[in-house]
Amino acid sequence: xxxxxxxxxxxxxxxxxxxxxxxxxxxxxxxxxxxxxxxxxxxxxxxxxxxxxxxxxxxxxxxxxxxxxxxxxxxxxxxxxxxxxxxxxxxxxxxxxxxxxxxxxxxxxxxx
Amino acid sequence: xxxxxxxxxxxxxxxxxxxxxxxxxxxxxxxxxxxxxxxxxxxxxxxxxxxxxxxxxxxxxxxxxxxxxxxxxxxxxxxxxxxxxxxxxxxxxxxxxxxxxxxxxxxxxxxxxx
Numbered sequence: 001x002x003x004x005x006x007x008x009x010x011x012x013x014x015x016x017x018x019x020x021x022x023x024x025x026x027x028x029x030x031x032x033x034x035x036x037x038x039x040x041x042x043x044x045x046x047x048x049x050x051x052x053x054x055x056x057x058x059x060x061x062x063x064x065x066x067x068x069x070x071x072x073x074x075x076x077x078x079x080x081x082x083x084x085x086x087x088x089x090x091x092x093x094x095x096x097x098x099x100x101x102x103x104x105x106x107x108x109x110x111x112x
Numbered sequence: 113x114x115x116x117x118x119x120x121x122x123x124x125x126x127x128x129x130x131x132x133x134x135x136x137x138x139x140x141x142x143x144x145x146x147x148x149x150x151x152x153x154x155x156x157x158x159x160x161x162x163x164x165x166x167x168x169x170x171x172x173x174x175x176x177x178x179x180x181x182x183x184x185x186x187x188x189x190x191x192x193x194x195x196x197x198x199x200x201x202x203x204x205x206x207x208x209x210x211x212x213x214x215x216x217x218x219x220x221x222x223x224x225x226x
Contacts (some may be wrong), residue, residue, distance in 0.1 A: 004154075006154075021175050036217075041219075042219065043203070043218055044155070044203070044205075044216070044217040046214050047217075049214070089170075090154050090155070096205075097167065098145075098160055098167070099145065099157040099160055099168060099171070100147075100155070102147075102154030102155050102156070104153060105152075105153050110146070
């Protein structure tokens with residue numbers, strides 16, 4: 001069975017500092033990985049996705065993630081965060097039937 | 113263009129009542145998904161439609177939950193004999209149907225069962 005583990009429930013960081021949100025997955029089939037962001041009182045928005053090819057994936061708002069097959073990880077990074085990046089971030093793996101399996105989420109709290 | 117819309121945005125009901133939650137997908141999207149997000153948790157899959165048929169309903173928790181998509185567009189999630197544990201945000205997503213296409217999410221319906 002496929003599963004996703006987000007290792008940190010909350011990540012506090014100061015504005016303009018770098019951040020990494022960790023995600024590990026378990027899958028016995030081809031891996032399609034996603035990061036979504038959920039701003040307060042809004043729907044989920046896709047940040048980036050890994051389907052195949054280059055293991056370094058660039059997304060919107062300056063975020064990027066690296067697929068590491070040997071470590072079964074897909075960590076999300078940003079070199080310099082803004083107050084506006086404060087949100088809930090979800091890592092997900094797509095099953096071979098199309099459904100997304102999400103992690104528990106990580107709350108990114110950017111402080112001035 | 114218009115995104116995925118869900119109505120109502122909030123629904124408060126009493127234990128034992130019946131509720132219907134509606135999802136309008138992006139026009140032309142053949143795949144439609146329902147997820148449930150409990151407080152402090154990630155979304156959990158409920159059911160997936162490809163066209164009018166339910167391609168995967170393995171996430172429905174029990175037979176009180178049912179969903180339809182009669183014309184391959186709008187979908188309705190129906191919950192009978194609601195229980196307090198059904199309180200959650202119900203999310204709908206649509207995609208162009210191919211497995212690797214992005215799922216676009218609606219804002220959700222917050223269901224509260226008193």
